[in-house]
Amino acid sequence: MTMPRSLPWVAAALTLVGVPAGLAVTGGNLQDVMTATIGVWLAMLMLVVRRWPLTVLIVSVLTVVAWRSSDLIGSGWAWPATAAFAALALAGRLRTAVVAGALTLWYGLAWDAFVEQYDSDRVLGQLGGEALWLAAVLAAASAYRSTRRWQDAVAARLEQSLHEQELQALRRRAEERVGIARDLHDVVSHTLAVVGVHLNVALDAFDEEPEEARDALRLAQDVRGRAMSDLKSLVDVLREGNRIETPAAGLEGLAGLTDQVRAAGIEVTVTELGERAEVPAPVATAVYRVVQEALTNTVRHARATRVTVTLDYTPASVTVEVTDDGAGEATGTQGHGIMGMRERVAALGGALTAGPGPAGGFTVRAMLPVAA
Template identity: 35%
Template sequence: MTTPDPWSQWRRPGPTAAQRRQDVWLALAVLAGAAAVTVLVRSMGAFVHDETISTLVEQLLWGAGISLPLAVRRRYPLTVLLVVSAVFIAGQARHVADNLVPSIALFTAIYTAGAWSRDRVRARVARIGVVVGMFGWLGFSLVRELLEPVGPFENAVGPLDPVLASVLYGVAFNVLFFLSAYHFGNTAWLSARRKEELEHRAEELRRSQEQNMRGAVVAERVRIARDLHDVVAHHVSVMGVQAGAARRVLDRDLDLARSTLQTVEDTARTAIGELRGLLGVLRADPAEEPGPEEAAPADEVLGAQTSSPGLDQLPELAAMARSAGLEVVHGVYGEPRPVPEGVALSVYRIVQEALTNVVKHAGAAGADVRVRFLEQSLEVEVTDDGRGVTSGSGGFGLVGMRERVAVHGGALEAGPRRGGGYRVLARFPA
C-alpha cells in the first residue's frame, strides 16, 4: 500500500503585499498599452474588421474593462479569468479596434488561474471551460466570415486555398496560444510547490540538526558530570580519610601525621591535574592545539599528568585506597592486550568509583580488584568484605558506571554478595 504524498493537497498561500502592488502596476501598464494601441490603430485606420462601429471613448472603456481586473488577478484568479474572458468576447463582438492588448490580458488571466488558484479542480475546470468557449467563439466567427463575401486574395501564391489557409492559421495560432497559457500556469504552480517543499525540508533539517546538537550537548554534559563526579568523589574521599587520620595521630606520632598529610597533598595534586584535563577539553579549540612549551609550566606547577588514565594506573588507585586504610589486592588475569583508550578510561573510572564507595560507605577492611582478559571480553571486578552497600543516599556512582559500560556495548552487574560485602562486575566486549 503506497503512502499518499502529503504535498498532493498543498494549497498555495495568497499573494504578499508586494505582489499585490505588482498586480496593480501590471493592470495600469496594460491599461496604458490598450489606450496607446487604440489611438495608434485608429490613427492608421488598421482595423481588424473592414469597418468599426465603436467610438474612441467606447474602445478606451473596453480596454479599461479588460485590463483593470488584472489588478486583483492573484487574489481572485478564477473570477478575473471569467471577467476577462467575457469582456474579450464582448469586445470582439463590438468590433474593438485591435486584439493585441486583449489577447495579452486573456493570456495573463489563464496563466494566473493555473499558477495561483488554491482549488486545483476548479482551476482546471474553469480554464478548460474558457478555452472551449473561446474555440466556440472562434468557430462562430469563422463561419460568419465564410458566409460573407470573400475578397479576391490578389497576393495569394501558396498551394492551399486562401480561405482554408486562413482557417488553419487561425486554429493553429489559437491552439498554441491557449496551450501555452495553460502549460505555463501549471508549471508556475508546480515550481511554487517545489520551492515551498524544499524550504520545508530545509527547515526540518535545521530543526533536526539543532535537536542533534542539543542531544550532543546534553550527552557531553552528562559525560563531564560523570568524570567530575569520579574525580572529585574519589580524591576528596581519600583526602578526607587521610586528613581525619592525621588529626587523630598529630599529637602522638608526628612522622605518621606528616606522611598522611603528604598523601593528602599528593591526592590533591592528582585531583587538580585531572580536573585541569577536563577543563582543558572544555576550553580547547580543535583548530588550536597547545604546544609543549605552553603546557610545560602548568604541568610543573601541578605535578600531574594530562593524559587520560587507564589500566596502567590501576595499581596507583589500589595504593591510594591502601593509604586510606583499606587492604586492596590487585590482580590481572589472562594475556594482557591493548584496549581502546575509551574502554581503558571507563575501566579506570569504574574501579575508582567502586573503591571510593568502599572507602566511604562499606565499612570494609579489604577489597579485591581483578582485571580479566578473556577471549571475547574484558572484565573488571571489584569486591569487598563490608556491609554490602554501594553509596549513600542520592549517589550517582552506579548510574555513571552503567552509562560508561553502555557506551561501549557492555554490561554491568552490581549488588551485595551472598557471603557478605558488595560486588561490581563490568564486562566490555573485546
C-alpha cells in the same frame, strides 16, 4: 504555492499596456475609447486576481467576448485575457484554464465562421495564433509554478535539517551536562573524602607518629594532584564541548547545502580564499549555519536565479558573504533565522549584516574573528 503579492500589480500594468498595443498591432482597434475602456477594465480586474482567480478569468473572458461580439474591438477572443489565464494556472488550476481557453476559442471559431462568415484562412490563422499564444503562456506559468513548488520543498528540507541539527545538538549538550555532573560528583566527592581521611590521620598522628603524619599528608597531596588533572579535563570539556555540533555542521557540510540549492534550480557559485584548515571548529560551525540560513531564505523568499557564496579565510578572521540576485526582499530579516545567525556570530565576537545589496538582490555578510 501562493501567488506572489506583486503579481496583481504587474499583471494589471501589463494588461493596461498590452491590450491596447495588441489591438493596434492586430488591427482590432476600431474605437479608441472602447479600446481604452476594455484595457482599463481588464487591468482593474487583475487587482483582485490573487483572491478570486477563477472569477476574474470568467469576467475577463465574458468582457472580451462581449466587446468582440458587439464589434467594439476587431480582434482577439482569448489573448486580451492572457493575464487572467496565467494567474489561474499559477493558482494551480491549469486544467480549468485550458478548458476555459478551449471554450473561448471554440466560441470565437463559431462566431467568425458562421456569424461574421470570414474566409477559412483568416479564421484559422487568427484563432490558431491565439491558441499557440495561450498554450505558450499556460506552459510558462505551469513551469514557473512547478519550479517555485520545488524550491519551496527544498527550502522546507533545509529548514527541517537545521531544526533537526539544533535538536540533536541540544540533546548532545544535555547528555554532556549529565555526564559532566556525574564526573564532577565523582571527582570532587571522592577527592574531598579521601583528602579528609588523610588529613584526619595526619592530625591524629602529628605529635606521636610524625612519620605516619607525613605519609598521610603525602597521600593527600597525591590525591589532590590527580583531582586537579581530572577537573582540568572537565573544564576543557565545558569550554569546548558546549559547542559540539553534529558532524555535518561544519565547513565540510557546505557542499551538501549548495547541492540541495542547485537541485532547486538556482545557480550557486562558491568562492574560497585563504586556508580553510586553520579555521577552529566553533567558527566553522557558525559559518556553516550562516550559509545554511542565508541559502534557505534565498530559496524561499528571494525568487532568485543565482546566488554567490564567498568565504575569505585570514589568520585573524573568517568572512562569509552570501549574495543573491533576487527581489531584494527582507522577509527573512523579520523572522528568527537571521536573528539566530546574528546571535550565533555575536557569541563568537563577530558581526553580521543582512539587507538589500547595492546592485540589487539580498546580501548576508558575517565576520567572525578566529581568535575568539
